[in-house]
Every structure is written in structure tokens, then in C-alpha cells.
Amino acid sequence: MTPCSNRSRKVERWPKLSMIGCLPCGRAMRVLVIEDEARITEILQEALSRAGFVIDSARRCAEARDALSVTVYDAAILDLGLPDGDGLDLLAELQSSRNRIPVLVLTARDAVRDRVSGLDAGADDYLVKPFATAEVVSRIKALLRRPGGALGVTLQAGNVSFDTIGRDVRVGVTALPLPRREGAILEHLMRRLGRVVPKTVLEERLYSSDDVLESNAIPVHVHHLRRKLEAAGATAEIHTVRGVGYLLTERRD
Ligand code: CA
Numbered sequence: 268m269t270p271c272s273n274r275s276r277k278v279e280r281w282p283k284l285s286m287i288g289c290l291p292c293g294r295a296m297r298v299l300v301i302e303d304e305a306r307i308t309e310i311l312q313e314a315l316s317r318a319g320f321v322i323d324s325a326r327r328c329a330e331a332r333d334a335l336s337v338t339v340y341d342a343a344i345l346d347l348g349l350p351d352g353d354g355l356d357l358l359a360e361l362q363s364s365r366n367r368i369p370v371l372v373l374t375a376r377d378a379v380r381d382r383v384s385g386l387d388a389g390a391d392d393y394l395v396k397p398f399a400t401a402e403v404v405s406r407i408k409a410l411l412r413r414p415g416g417a418l419g420v421t422l423q424a425g426n427v428s429f430d431t432i433g434r435d436v437r438v439g440v441t442a443l444p445l446p447r448r449e450g451a452i453l454e455h456l457m458r459r460l461g462r463v464v465p466k467t468v469l470e471e472r473l474y475s476s477d478d479v480l481e482s483n484a485i486p487v488h489v490h491h492l493r494r495k496l497e498a499a500g501a502t503a504e505i506h507t508v509r510g511v512g513y514l515l516t517e518r519r520d
Pocket of ligand 1: 348
């Protein structure tokens, strides 16, 4: 296997698109397409953005690593034959990373042997080229609905639960209605319970649902959210990590 070596900083970011079919919180799901054939990327971008996804694309392993290091994605579509290395190496890295995301492998390699090695390396699903774009979209949606995916999971932190389909937040058995953006922040902190979430990442998450993001928007939302959680008797607390971001922890009483 050739290690990915060439460095390239350029990551193509497609323009922000309309929010049809996005998460119930109003945030579009972000998918990284790692594919060196421009025409295929274009076809995927068109189909996925029509389905409400925001797409970033990377043509090389190095670009993909750069993108993954600065942006939180909900899923990735990965071609195995990349110019600067083997997609299977990237797959292994994604598999071992802390914020594991579902990966749909898309490749021309159709030998059974390759399918097996791709799936063994941690691919959540596998499609062989040529493919039908509708199939890619439906497979990505299916991956996001799996436990741990961006859709279809109930999150829990202390006595706080968050049904990500119904957007229903509860403290114990009592419903805690939250405005959309506070809900989105809580969801993100709950998905990364016990880990610091940079403020810039939260801004990125709200960016898709905000035309104008004021510099103090996140601190203000967090302030309100924290007060509401405290007032409701939540045993999950938001901590501010000065200059970095926020951290949700469970309080042990
Ligand atoms: Ca390729």
C-alpha cells in the first residue's frame, strides 16, 4: 500500500446551498467527498446537495486529512484509488479516530477480495462504480440513520436525553423546550460528551442555519442553554474552556 505523501492544502468547498432535507434542527449535514475524478465529484455534489447536504470535496489523501482536521463531517464518501495514496489507509485512520464518521466506499475495484478488505478496514457501506446517484444518496441517508450516525439516535448525558429525530430534549422525564440553535449546540456537546468542542466548530455547525453569525452568538446561546439546564435540574453541565470552546460533563451527585 502506498502511503499518502504529497501535501496539498487546497480543499474545495462547494457553495452553501438550500436546506431542503437537512437535519430537523435546520443544520445541513456535511459530507466530505474524497474522489479524484472531477466528473464523479460533480455528479455526487449535484445529487447530494439536491438532497440537502453540504458537500466539501478533496481530490487527494492529503486534502482529505486537512479537511478532516478542521471540519466535523457527518459522513464521508471515499474513493479507494487516489493519486497520492490508497483510500484504505485513510479508511483505517478514520476508523481509529475519536470522532468516527460513517464512510461509504465508492470504487471501481469490484473484486470480491477488495470488497472484503474495504469492509474489514471499517467501511460502513460499499458501492462499486458505475453507480446510480440515487443509490448513493439513499445509502448515505441510511448510514446517517444508524446508531452513532447524525440521524436517528437518542443521546444521553446525565439525566438529559435528546431525541435527535423528534428534537425532543428531556431532563429526567420533563420536556425542556429549546430554541433551534440552543438545541443544535446541546446536540453537538452531547455527541462529544467529555471532550472540548471548539467554539469555531460550533460556529461552523450554526453557519448553515445562520445567514449572519455575530461574534458573540455562540457564547450568548451557551449562556441561555446553561441557565435552562441548571434551572431544570440537569446533571449535565456545560463548562467554558477559555479561549477554546465548551465541554459538557456529567455531574456525579
Ligand atoms: Ca480514483
